[in-house]
Amino acid sequence: MTTPVNVTVTGAAGQIGYALLFRIASGQLLGADTPVKLRLLEIPQGVKAAEGTAMELEDCAFPLLAGIDIFDDPKAGFEGANVALLVGARPRTKGMERGDLLEANGGIFGPQGEAINAGAADDIRVLVVGNPANTNALIAQQHAPDVPAERFTAMTRLDHNRALSQLAAKTGAAVSDIADLTIWGNHSATQYPDVFHATVAGKAATELVDQSWLESDFIPTVAKRGAAIIEARGASSAASAANAAIDHVHDWVNGTADGSWTSAAIVSDGSYGVPEGLISSFPVRAKDGKWEIVQGLEVNDFSRAKIDASVAELVEERDAVKGLGLI
Ligand SMILES: NC(=O)C1=CN([C@@H]2O[C@H](COP(=O)(O)OP(=O)(O)OC[C@H]3O[C@@H](n4cnc5c(N)ncnc54)[C@H](O)[C@@H]3O)[C@@H](O)[C@H]2O)C=CC1
Numbered sequence: 001m002t003t004p005v006n007v008t009v010t011g012a013a014g015q016i017g018y019a020l021l022f023r024i025a026s027g028q029l030l031g032a033d034t035p036v037k038l039r040l041l042e043i044p045q046g047v048k049a050a051e052g053t054a055m056e057l058e059d060c061a062f063p064l065l066a067g068i069d070i071f072d073d074p075k076a077g078f079e080g081a082n083v084a085l086l087v088g089a090r091p092r093t094k095g096m097e098r099g100d101l102l103e104a105n106g107g108i109f110g111p112q113g114e115a116i117n118a119g120a121a122d123d124i125r126v127l128v129v130g131n132p133a134n135t136n137a138l139i140a141q142q143h144a145p146d147v148p149a150e151r152f153t154a155m156t157r158l159d160h161n162r163a164l165s166q167l168a169a170k171t172g173a174a175v176s177d178i179a180d181l182t183i184w185g186n187h188s189a190t191q192y193p194d195v196f197h198a199t200v201a202g203k204a205a206t207e208l209v210d211q212s213w214l215e216s217d218f219i220p221t222v223a224k225r226g227a228a229i230i231e232a233r234g235a236s237s238a239a240s241a242a243n244a245a246i247d248h249v250h251d252w253v254n255g256t257a258d259g260s261w262t263s264a265a266i267v268s269d270g271s272y273g274v275p276e277g278l279i280s281s282f283p284v285r286a287k288d289g290k291w292e293i294v295q296g297l298e299v300n301d302f303s304r305a306k307i308d309a310s311v312a313e314l315v316e317e318r319d320a321v322k323g324l325g326l327i
Pocket residue numbers: 010011012013014015016017041042043045046087088089090091108128129130131132133155156157158159187236237238241
């Protein structure tokens with residue numbers, strides 16, 4: 001039998017964890033031929049609930065699930081990890097300033113980056129889901145100097161999938177007919193969902209929708225969808241976030257479908273004027289286990305301004321965590 005892949009999931013007892021773990025164990029993360037060992041990392045208060053989830057995972061008798069271990073110590077939790085899904089984070093609570101939020105998360109993602117640096121497998125791939133995802137990923141990456149920076153990514157795939165669905169609904173097309181949408185920038189309300197290169201059943205999306213729909217409907221709907229879900233559900237997106245995490249890692253490991261691209265927040269190499277080192281969302285393809293930024297796209301003035309605004313927010317977040325001594 002193939003050696004199992006070690007998958008560490010933080011925040012395993014949370015909402016996203018509950019929607020995610022069963023899909024990983026069933027083979028949807030890495031493929032139907034790849035056995036997995038789950039390593040669940042929680043804070044001490046979350047361990048009992050994680051044990052309950054582990055009991056349910058056992059009760060599914062998944063043929064690909066080769067073991068489950070539960071930890072409350074990051075050093076142990078990331079030992080030997082091949083894939084790490086960093087879901088657990090400190091949510092913003094009432095009265096909390098942005099600096100407080102960044103500081104609280106720095107206290108989580110700094111030590112987790114160090115633990116990854118110390119003990120993860122050589123092929124470690126990290127996806128940060130916990131918000132503020134891009135900057136949390138940057139903090140973790142900066143604490144893992146021995147791991148290639150490109151192995152740290154943050155999730156904008158949920159935004160990408162939301163954009164696909166909105167454009168499909170508007171044009172009456174199937175989601176599978178849409179290609180080459182992009183989410184640029186930060187996983188926040190400043191993100192820029194870009195349809196200027198997108199096609200719908202082979203036709204330019206811009207021939208099917210007008211600028212006023214983009215500006216007053218599509219962009220704000222996608223960018224504020226997380227808040228709309230919280231408002232409607234009374235809890236934040238969990239199953240759709242878990243689904244997007246599966247999509248992101250599955251593509252990263254197995255490659256994106258021929259020719260088409262998706263969106264992921266990866267370390268910038270300076271492409272499209274995004275400062276080098278920031279973890280920003282780009283149009284990406286995955287090939288041979290690596291993300292590559294799609295190059296050579298024309299960026300019109302409207303897109304330029306939107307990308308710049310979101311990237312400016314990432315620069316601000318980076319400077320704030322620098323100022324706090326977190327990186
Ligand atoms: N990037 C994206 O597209 C999305 C990101 N999110 C974010 O994902 C995160 C998790 O969301 P939910 O599962 O709904 O939250 P949740 O509150 O249900 O669960 C979070 C879990 O993380 C655990 N946790 C906290 N600190 C930890 C630490 N240091 N180590 C290990 N575990 C820790 C908590 O005990 C809790 O069980 C939030 O930050 C949320 O904002 C949510 C949806 C989409």
